[in-house]
Amino acid sequence: MLARDDRESLKRTPLYDLHVSLGGKMVPFAGYDMPVQYPAGVLKEHLHTRNQAGLFDVSHMGQIALRPKSGRIEDAARALERLVPQDILAIAPGRQRYAQFTNVDGGLLDDLMVANFGDHLFLVVNAACKEEDEAHLRANLSDTCVIDSLTDRALIALQGPKAESALAKLCAEAPTMKFMDAGPHQVAGLACFVSRSGYTGEDGFEISVPAAAAEHLAKTLLENPDVMPIGLGARDSLRLEAGLCLYGHDIDTATTPVEAALEWSVQKSRRTGGARAGGFPGAEKILAHFDHGASRRRVGLRTEGRAPVREGALLFADSAGGEPIGKVTSGGFGPSLNAPVAMGYVPTGLSALDTKLFAEVRGQRLPLAVAAMPFVKNTYKR
Amino acid sequence: MTTTLYTTDHEWLAIDGDVATVGITDYAQSQLGDVVFVELPKVGRSLKKAEAAAVVESVKAASDVYAPVTGDVLETNDALAAEPALVNSDAQGAAWFFKIKIADKSELGGLMDEAAYKAHTA
The missing domain is CATH 2.40.30.110 (Aminomethyltransferase beta-barrel domains)
Structure with a gap:
């Protein structure tokens, strides 16, 4: 049991009051007071997401804009490639890609999503790592990029077979998006960033929304009888069934992308013989794992x-x-x-x-x- | 005539003569959430008071169930293997875990009655 002072030092997302009003059982997670489950319970929440649609508050995650000082997106992409083994230059405008920050030993500092928003890159990083990630970006990319931490935005995931129809009522373009499409869209008249992605193995969306409007958007989505609020408990069982890594558990500073069976996430252009092979922290070890196995x-x-x-x-x-x-x-x-x-x-x-x-x-x-x-x-x- | 007593670890015991039927309380199941697996002690095992006797697992976590008194296991509830969710639906009835032959009735003295347990979980 947490002492009262510890509880009070926990941060709250813009949806905290909504979680409490929905009967969420609040627990500390990555420095935030977050719902681990609602009255329905982990089992029902999990199955509801697989069968209909679940709404997740993932506002504790870090949202960072990487803006090229030159105004040329390729400069931001080239800069970010110094920190990740992914092909960032190849991310087309309106697309998103899974990436990892590596360390000099070839281990993983964090895993993240990188989207090309046309004039800047949009990054979503893990809650527990977001301060270190931001410092890492500032220390290494400040020569070419403005690193803009978007702390005034919430992040809502809508996952499951009914996610598309639920979001379509508020965002007409949603059904036209494909997996890993990402970009600015109006949702219920709000200036949001929407990506067709998630952490459950289901079709679905992740919606970055101005913090002040987050509760309104979440409540509007929850008015749809197909949509149920889902806590961190079911989020974990869903991602585990989907075979997705949880940073700090399945991957960490001691695991390389090859050991972690994430070879698919490292494009050929960054591997030995590729057009921009290496050039990221720990490249020697990671490429040796690609070439000779781990x-x-x-x-x-x-x-x-x-x-x-x-x-x-x-x-x-x-x-x-x-x-x-x-x-x-x-x-x-x-x-x-x-x-x-x-x-x-x-x-x-x-x-x-x-x-x-x-x-x-x-x-x-x-x-x-x-x-x-x-x-x-x-x-x-x- | 049976008497029901409770432990601070949220087990209940229905005492009938020198046999106690043991399970976890409704409060305990509500805290655990959806139960997906129960591991029971083998019949004939000699348990010491406060020894880990059974395990109850929810989707998220595993929790020990302790022997509330010293004694030999007489019988276990096989229904829980097939339907662990019984623990959620009928914790203090159909979802009993095991029956134990009470070796020393003086151990019952430290347990709570229903009113005391209610106060404990309030």
Whole structure:
């Protein structure tokens, strides 16, 4: 239980009062007082998002505009490429891409979304990392860019098969957007940034809205009977079923993009032999992992029984004896699968699909197997 | 005639002679949220008071259920394996966890009655 002073030091998003009025159970998360669930509970919230639509407050995340001093977007893109292993120059206007800030050891400082808004780049970073990320950008890119932290905006995610129809009532262009399209749009007459993306594996949108209008927009969306408010609990079980990494758990400063099975997110132009190979922190190690492989790998794990295997559980090659060969980094119960799901790191030689392993849970070794991710098929509108 | 007592860890015990039926309270299930898995002790296991006897898992987290008294496990509720959600719908009835043969009735002295437990969770 948090002491009262600790509770009072927590920050609140512009939707705090709405969460409380909806019966949200508030918990500390990344320095914010956030709803972990509403009265419906994690299970119903999870399934509602998969079957209809869920509304998530993700205003704790950092929103940063990277404005090129020259006025040329390619200058901002080239500058950002000094900090990430992604091809930023190739992001077309109105498009968004998943990226990571790397450190000199090839590890990950954070993962983020980068959108090209025509005259500037729009970044969304993790709440727990946003101050360090901003300092990192200022320290490295201030020569070419103005780094503008958009603290006066909230961020609302609308996810699930009914997200499109729910948003279409307030934003006529929404149905014309494809997965990872991103840009300024009017939503309910408000100047918003909308992207067709999310963290659930479902089709859906993320809407950056001026803080003062956030509650109005959230309430308007919630008037739609298809839309239910969803807390952090279901957000975590949804992203886990979707096989998506949680920064600080599945990826961190000690994991490279290759170890994390995020090769798909590093375009060929930045790899060995590419037009702009390397040139980001830790390039030597990361490119060596691309060229020669890494010794461990993030994999999906499914158990035979119903006991969830959770973060921190040690993995073993055999049912008894031996040293641990790896560790679970995220694990829990997948409501859509009605079964436990987990992910973790194992030696590359034990990373093939269906490899039998054991996880130590309460002193017992439970059998599990390497499984394909996403665990639940994604429904992105490509 | 059974008497129901409660622990500060939110277990309930229905005492019938020298046998206690043990489960978690309705308050506990409301705090845990949707229960997805219950691990029960093996029949015949000797439990010491306050020893971790069972595990109840929600979507988000695992919680231990402690033996409220010392004794041997006589019977477990197999219905919970097939339907863990019973813990949410009927925590203090159909979702009992296990029955234990009370080794030392003096251990019951430290437990709460319903009024005291209500005050404890208020």
